[in-house]
Amino acid sequence: MTGIVKDFPGVRALDGVDLQVRAGEVHCLLGQNGAGKSTLIKVLSGAHQPDAGVVRWEGAEVVLSSPVAALRRGIAAMYQELDLVPGLSAAENIFLGHEHAVAGFTRRGQARHEAAELLARLGHPGIDPDTEVGALPAAVRQLVSMARALAHRARLIVMDEPTAALSAGEVEDLFRVIGELTAEGAAVVYISHRMEEIRRIADRVTVLKDGRTAASGLPVAGTSTGELIALMTGGTPPTVEAGGSSATTTPVLEVTGLARRGEFTDISLTAHAGEVLGIAGLVGCGRSELLETVFGARTPDEGEVRVDGKRVRPGSIAAAVRAGIGLTPEERKSQALVPQLPLAANVTLATLRRYSKAGFIRRGSELADTGTIVDRLQLRPADPTRAVSAFSGGNQQKAVIGRWVLRDCRVLLLDEPTRGVDVGARAELYALMRSLAEQGIAIVFVSSDIPEVLALADRVLVLRDGTAVHTAGAGELTEGDVLDLVMEARTA
Incomplete structure (x- = not known):
């Protein structure tokens, strides 16, 4: 992604952002809230169209006109705000948009079987694929979203704060799966504020600040936490203006x-x-x-x-x-x-x-x-x-x-x-x-x-x-x- 610009009414969310991701790597996207991370991955996944800039996939310029178009290229995204359908089952959500069907009829048994395999791969063989997503705890819904990304057999998977609702054991299962994916040549774009996670699984990091690229493709092993924090903050003072305190001792x-x-x-x-x-x-x-x-x-x-x-x-x-x-x-x-x-x-x-x-x-x-x-x-x-x-x-x-x-x-x-x-x-x-x-x-x-x-x-x-x-x-x-x-x- 080169020179990506995205405007919304009253604000420029992305102002010439660059991102280069290699096959087989975990590339961390770092930045404070409002830096433009979520907007950038929505451009990458086809949910937003850039106002300027170029996206290249395997060396060729492409237009990702919709999430479906991105999925056909092999790009899947797991958003921080999960886009699941509460009234559908876990299996139906996992295969939503690419259902197992013959002659217009859905093969529910095959979908249940494959959904169970994907959830087991994520360390949760006990989750019933027939359970409605709306009845599942937040952490399990997160796992269903991960299983859906895996179901597409994508070559690039974007994960936005994937561990926010997970336990320590579930985080270990996720990291194991990420290791398996990258070993097979897939790439992962990983968004997190948790420095220990970045240190553990990321190969390179791109830092965004105020909709711009503060650093692109830094090797994690050679960059200190202090340097990353400095890139995120830019050493600039807060821009919020507020009046004096009205606090009492009551x-x-x-x-x-x-x-x-x-x-x-x-x-x-x-x-x-x-x-x-x-x-x-x-x-x-x-x-x-x-x-x-x-x-x-x-x-x-x-x-x-x-x-x-x-x-x-x-x-x-x-x-x-x-x-x-x-x-x-x-x-x-x-x-x-x-x-x-x-x-x-x-x-x-x-x-x-x-x-x-x-x-x-x-x-x-x-x-x-x-x-x-x-x-x-x-x-x-x-x-x-x-x-x-x-x-x-x-x-x-x-x-x-x-x-x-x-x-x-x-x-x-x-x-x-x-x-x-x-x-x-x-x-x-x-x-x-x-x-x-x-x-x-x-x-x-x-x-x-x-x-x-x-x-x-x-x-x-x-x-x-x-x-x-x-x-x-x-x-x-x-x-x-x-x-x-x-x-x-x-x-x-």
Whole structure:
């Protein structure tokens, strides 16, 4: 791939990126969130079309017009956000698009048999190929996605954060399979922030920063971790602008010894009125699970949550909401919004009792209060009757935040609040978060963008593999410090 350019409205995601992959190698693609890694692999897999640049396959220039066209060339991709169909079985997902069929009839027995062989190769012979994917745990869904890539017998397989949901044993099985593939001459493009993984399996590494190639094809064996981190950060200061701290000494949220087996262990934190607490860590380190447990969507094995000194009943969303806790989840479209309903219905979901009379919703009051939220949060377009699916990502995020503002929440938990929004919307969300903190709300947010965490947060909690490894004032940490903590498990 030479000089690849890709523009989206308001942002240039790729600005002349180069990537060269050799047969039989594991080539790691490294860079911070927003560096352009996912966009680049979507161009490589045919999901995006480049606005400029050239893709060559086996020496010949090609146009990968669709994922099907890429698969026919021998290029398969496993995305970080799995593209599986929940209502289909594991076997049906594995062979989706290239089903075993004779005279138009699917040969289900053969598909089940081959799916079982692929899952066994990945170290899981016990997975029933007939089980619906939607009923499988996250780690098993990841394995189904891997099996689908293997089913295509691709010559180049792209893996985007493949170990995020896997156990140590499953990671070993994955690495074994990668070794088998490369020994047979296939190539693997591997995206990960885990430095120990890169050191172990990668032959060469390409580093992206801000949509550009910071380094191309570096040999992993001859490049230090410090050099890679420096290439990722570029030594540039955070570009996020945020106002001064509004934090007080009044504790609002107190989490003590919270733990869930296999997800996180002995997490304690305090968020004060007017404070913005940032949580930094890699995908799969337990960040989202921690927020969901505080919100009552998951039940802890140990520990407790208190708001304004009062214990919150564990494992109960209703109790958390009554205590004044609100959550905007990472996957807002599937976990927070009802796309076919209007903006007003989405904003008032947490306060329906306020508008209910004899089982009917008082639409006039609902629209009036939503209008206040629209003005306060500067939602655009300012139309409470419009379906929320028609709003931009940034305005959808504001709608979810507005739900908790309307509820007068005391604690606002934000999981990747700026993911999937453009530069302008990001700036608006930053200003909104600071504004809410100034009103006395305790804000706890997770972000993969380290400069964002350092610039927005008053304090930073760093998680590594489900454990809190460091807490400090944001001004006491550099981008390199945080990267070192999350990648090398250095504690301080």
